[in-house]
Amino acid sequence: MRVAMIGTGYVGLVSGACIADFGHQVTCVDKDSSKISALNAGKIPMFEPGLADLVRDGVAQGRLAFTSALAQAVREAEAVFIAVGTPSRRGDGHADLSYVYEAAREIAAALAGFTVVITKSTVPVGTGDEVERIIRELRPDADFAVVSNPEFLREGAAIHDFKHPDRIVIGTDDERASKVAAEVYRPLYLNQAPILYTDRRTAELIKYAANAFLATKITFINEIADLCERVGADVQQVARGIGLDNRIGSKFLHAGPGFGGSCFPKDLRALIKTAQDHDVPMRILEAVEIANDTRKRAMARKVSAAFAGVLRGKTVAVLGLTFKPNTDDMREAPSIPLITALQDMGAKVRAYDPVGMEQAKQALTNVAFCLGPYDCVEEADAVVIVTEWEQFRALDLERVRDLMACPVMVDLRNVYSSADMKKHGFSYACVGSASADQSVYVPPIRARTMSGTSS
Numbered sequence: 001m002r003v004a005m006i007g008t009g010y011v012g013l014v015s016g017a018c019i020a021d022f023g024h025q026v027t028c029v030d031k032d033s034s035k036i037s038a039l040n041a042g043k044i045p046m047f048e049p050g051l052a053d054l055v056r057d058g059v060a061q062g063r064l065a066f067t068s069a070l071a072q073a074v075r076e077a078e079a080v081f082i083a084v085g086t087p088s089r090r091g092d093g094h095a096d097l098s099y100v101y102e103a104a105r106e107i108a109a110a111l112a113g114f115t116v117v118i119t120k121s122t123v124p125v126g127t128g129d130e131v132e133r134i135i136r137e138l139r140p141d142a143d144f145a146v147v148s149n150p151e152f153l154r155e156g157a158a159i160h161d162f163k164h165p166d167r168i169v170i171g172t173d174d175e176r177a178s179k180v181a182a183e184v185y186r187p188l189y190l191n192q193a194p195i196l197y198t199d200r201r202t203a204e205l206i207k208y209a210a211n212a213f214l215a216t217k218i219t220f221i222n223e224i225a226d227l228c229e230r231v232g233a234d235v236q237q238v239a240r241g242i243g244l245d246n247r248i249g250s251k252f253l254h255a256g257p258g259f260g261g262s263c264f265p266k267d268l269r270a271l272i273k274t275a276q277d278h279d280v281p282m283r284i285l286e287a288v289e290i291a292n293d294t295r296k297r298a299m300a301r302k303v304s305a306a307f308a309g310v311l312r313g314k315t316v317a318v319l320g321l322t323f324k325p326n327t328d329d330m331r332e333a334p335s336i337p338l339i340t341a342l343q344d345m346g347a348k349v350r351a352y353d354p355v356g357m358e359q360a361k362q363a364l365t366n367v368a369f370c371l372g373p374y375d376c377v378e379e380a381d382a383v384v385i386v387t388e389w390e391q392f393r394a395l396d397l398e399r400v401r402d403l404m405a406c407p408v409m410v411d412l413r414n415v416y417s418s419a420d421m422k423k424h425g426f427s428y429a430c431v432g433s434a435s436a437d438q439s440v441y442v443p444p445i446r447a448r449t450m451s452g453t454s455s
């Protein structure tokens with residue numbers, strides 16, 4: 001089948017490359033010509049594990065191509081996916097659908113023969129109706145159907161998720177369109193991935209409900225973590241204790257600095273706005289949004305607590321900047337409000353991230369970007385683990401301690417155990433455990449003297 005993928009961002013490029021890998025003929029389109037030039041030169045414009053190989057194979061086998069010429073790609077395709085961005089609209093938090101509608105208009109102009117337009121972007125309920133109206137108005141003669149097919153992949157594990165989905169949701173009442181959409185995914189349901197056929201509006205809402213539920217789960221465990229710190233309990237044990245209950249499940253129960261990223265915050269906001277428009281207040285989700293927003297900045301207080309609330313003049317080393325490991329995506333990363341809060345308290349910030357440095361430089365100011373974790377902690381008064389990259393899980397703790405001016409670690413991802421950290425001579429704070437040293441840290445004259453090395 002011939003497929004056009006409009007938008008080659010995190011979702012469009014992964015989806016396009018995977019669909020080509022299924023055996024279809026895919027043309028990926030982006031209006032950003034620098035992205036297309038990079039792709040045609042064999043460069044992948046974002047970091048996603050395994051993507052470079054998959055793209056290279058697809059291109060080599062002649063099943064994957066990149067272009068800015070939307071019209072030709074659409075004209076030749078039986079299935080046209082819309083995978084453009086739907087960020088928060090400035091000012092009101094509704095999903096900004098201008099990219100989706102612009103794509104719809106461009107697609108309309110190029111339609112030839114029966115074409116299924118499949119919305120993969122996350123869009124509010126009713127957007128499919130509007131996409132259909134736009135195309136119908138511009139091309140009353142066209143033979144087309146609009147399907148909702150939301151995407152559930154996670155950045156960092158996107159290829160695995162696309163190829164092994166928990167479910168594929170196909171939302172349409174049009175039988176011909178339903179068959180075409182299902183045909184795209186045939187290799188997957190041969191492998192038993194369940195397809196949920198439903199109407200378009202329900203499919204659109206499934207995506208938002210899924211993200212809002214997961215965001216709620218994270219926020220729930222974060223609040224339980226705060227309580228654990230006060231009452232002398234351990235959130236990791238609580239999470240395990242409740243997660244073993246099959247009705248609850250263990251995923252998304254890791255306490256931390258609050259959720260960020262390109263989806264949860266904006267999708268939560270958009271769902272709340274949609275509900276308000278329909279006079280259905282979403283009290284739980286409103287609370288989740290507020291709790292999560294305040295949490296990110298509040299994490300800076302964990303750092304200042306180690307210095308009796310006074311961070312002025314201290315140097316803080318931040319390890320991990322992206323909103324999660326295995327991506328270079330900095331959109332709404334918790335590191336941004338955290339670092340701003342540290343700076344507002346008068347701290348100097350040094351930072352390192354394995355792949356997100358270039359994106360981070362656009363989002364942060366007055367930060368000294370470092371070459372590696374050990375370079376970053378040098379002469380720092382505190383180190384904060386913000387993103388749980390694999391390489392931060394097995395740091396040489398003695399080396400870190402000896403390099404730092406004060407051996408203070410604030411571990412916002414609970415990567416280390418407090419017993420271990422104490423053994424290595426750190427003052428250690430984590431999330432959701434009273435056993436970690438959350439108390440005021442009294443710095444030694446020089447940390448290095450503590451470890452026995454010369455100062």
Ligand SMILES: NC(=O)c1ccc[n+]([C@@H]2O[C@H](COP(=O)([O-])OP(=O)(O)OC[C@H]3O[C@@H](n4cnc5c(N)ncnc54)[C@H](O)[C@@H]3O)[C@@H](O)[C@H]2O)c1
Pocket residue numbers: 006007008009010011012029030031032035070083084085086099102103106120121122123151152153154155262263
């Ligand atoms: N990133 C994720 O993990 C993820 C997961 C599931 C769903 N989604 C949803 O998928 C959609 C895309 O997300 P993303 O992260 O890939 O976005 P992105 O911002 O990384 O990429 C969007 C791309 O679309 C291009 N584009 C915009 N208008 C265009 C047009 N008219 N013609 C051609 N190209 C156009 C942009 O240049 C950009 O390259 C969003 O709705 C998002 O909510 C994202």
